[in-house]
Amino acid sequence: MIHFIAGVVSSSNYWFIVLRSTAPILLVTLGAVITAQAGIMNMALEGSMLWAALVGVIVSAATGSVWLGLLAGIAASVMVALVLGFFALKLDANAVLSGVALNLVATGGTVFVLFALTGDKGISSSLPSKVLPTLTIPLIKDIPWIGKVVSGQNIIVYIAAISVVAIDFILRRFTVGRRIKATGENLDAAKAAGIDPIKIKFFTLVISGILAGFAGCFLSMGYTSNFTSGIAAGRGYVANAAQVVAGGTAVGSIFAALLFGLTDAMATYLQNIGMMPELIQALPYAVTILGFVVVTWVRDRRENERKRKLFASAATKSATKKEKLHGV
């Protein structure tokens, strides 16, 4: 078993699959990070991905253009995010519940639309949908081993990598990043500074919608070449746990998403040697949740430690003051 895993881990093919499995989860994790930073949890990421995956397939099949398909997919995903924003920010509904409701609508709605168009409830294979291209990177493709891993990936994998930089820039370099942080951390402080928190939250929702749109389209037009019912497979939910593992930063999202990607890719191999597929498929989710638990636990302990120190120092301070007061 260990030999088998060691063999897998040293193969370039494994790492190729790792990047491929990491890309969609990375994109939605980034989406979850930016909304969480603004203080709103985008629970509808799952629904966003589902609609993006389906609309992408339909539009690309109808127009014959994969790019129009991608664009329409992203638009559909952003739409879901905006509806969530309307419920949660304009109508003051609970954001998590609204998100879950939107996901349920997406789960049923996508299958309904698929059935209405194709007469099939499971897969869109009857639609002549397009697939997003892969890119061969000159020079890098010639580097032994690394070339095989990094080059020749689907374009969305590279977009995911670029998104990390983009989100990092938004959060850390631009003024809007500070406004996002202020909104998420101390709403009253943001308001007092003349920031419109609703505008900021909508902005992050749109960004997360775009990211989930890329991820959804990748699933049905790259990762696989069809829409299948429930294609997002809970990635949108996992993203909100991964967001905590990421610690609210774009760079942290890479690690959180890799945690998922590594186990997801390994699961494909383990399935091949006849391990229980149901168990194996649960692995990436279990690992991410485990990561979530560990990170939260460590963070809580650190916070408690900090408080205890503050307490101890305050106690000694007041004790010495009292001594001075009474001349002990």
Place this chain on the structure above:
Amino acid sequence: MHTLIRTEKLSKIYPNGTFANKSIEFTVLEGEIHGLVGENGAGKSTLMKMLYGEEQPSAGQILIDEKPVSLASEFDAIKAGIGMVHQHFMLVPSLTAAENLVLGKEPKHPKSRTFDFETAARVTEELSKQYNLPVIAKARVADLSVSMRQKLEILKALYRGARILILDEPTAVLTPQETEELFVELKALRNHGKTIIFISHKLKEIFQLCDRVTVMRDGRMIATHKVAEIDIHQISNEMVGREVRFEVAHPPFAPGAKALEVRDLAFVDDFGIAKLKKVSFALRQNEILGVVGVDGNGQTELVEIITGAQRALAGTVRANGAEITNRSPGYIRHHGIAHIAEDRMTVGTALPASIEQNILADRYWDRKFSSATGFLKSREMSAYADTLVKEFDIRCKSAKQPVASLSGGNMQKVVVAREFTASASILIISQPTRGVDIGAIEYIHSKIMEMRGAAKAILLVSSDLQEVMALSDSLIVMHEGEIVAYFPSAASVTDKELGLYMLGIKRQSDDEIRKVLHE
């Protein structure tokens, strides 16, 4: 000096019917430090919220430079040159001081349009130097001390062009040394031509800092004085005085055995300030022990620790011999302590729940009200609630009505009905009549005396000096987290004398204070 702010017949009635400000005629002169004093609930915060655009007046108007203004939001207030330093800082902990200062009005790199941190830091340092308010521009706010955060808040207001600064109880979170430092800085700001409104209920501070002072009580403006022309006692009288003198019949005082014993209780708050420093006392049956002190001198924390809402850093609390220190409120109640909380809206009652549910909150599991299988007996419950509603004279349409719909006095009667029938031997009573109408006050007082007659041990905390003096058998005075005086007989001490202890001017010897332990 010309008049900078003036209010004309400014009134505020909240939707729940609270008349928070009644025809306020408040005047602030340019370049002065103006103190605003009053007990909690006197209407200071409401007045300031209206000046800062957070609340809209129900009647009357605000004039700045003798011109009427409408302050519909904080932005209008900022535009009019008013800045506010809230008690809870409006800062983002994970951002740096500089980033917080410029938040909402950030400098940008001319070409890339990205955030220009260096300029923000420079601006912060320049302002900090100009007004002599030291902050570390590049440190994260989470790592700054509380006093530095406060300075940053002041700088934030100045960065936005404030010429009038409102400080809402700024010293509540500061150590005495930091307070002195702040006062020096505020006087320097005044000399820079800024006008400062300083809210406090610590009179000592008003005398150290302010040029003029306005006293508020029960939503009314009582008077404005030049600080140099009055003494502390006069203000103190204006602050706490009520028109009605309480006449309470006092049966002879015959204390029984020790019921509640508190020893060396210590507590430090989140800001690292010692709120209780080795507080020790004992409370006996048939005794009402009054706790006197200016608000914020540790009374709240003392009550919270005894009743389990807060954890003590050190020390012990014993009720009828059993140790209850840092146990859960449920455990503490089970050991014979009932509690009338100082805030009936958030702690004393569940507002949306009915009178019946509030009354039964601590006893619905009794076999009288729920069967062994866990079903509630609704008929018994409502019959019981109806009896208490009648017995405690709660004016309502029915016991099914939400507590939120009651007036302050009747809401308090709901709390009293529950706590006085909880079959507890020790009653911890906090601000029993704050914001309650006179009829209800008399009723609650008579009930408290009834409880004393029933051999209960009663700890009475109230910022209403007249009330504590009228009800208590004996008194302790708290100042800065310590008991500074013990009077075995409340009748033999005058309010003037108590005032001296409350303000920390006088202090009894340790031996005299120790007598409260009755050893």
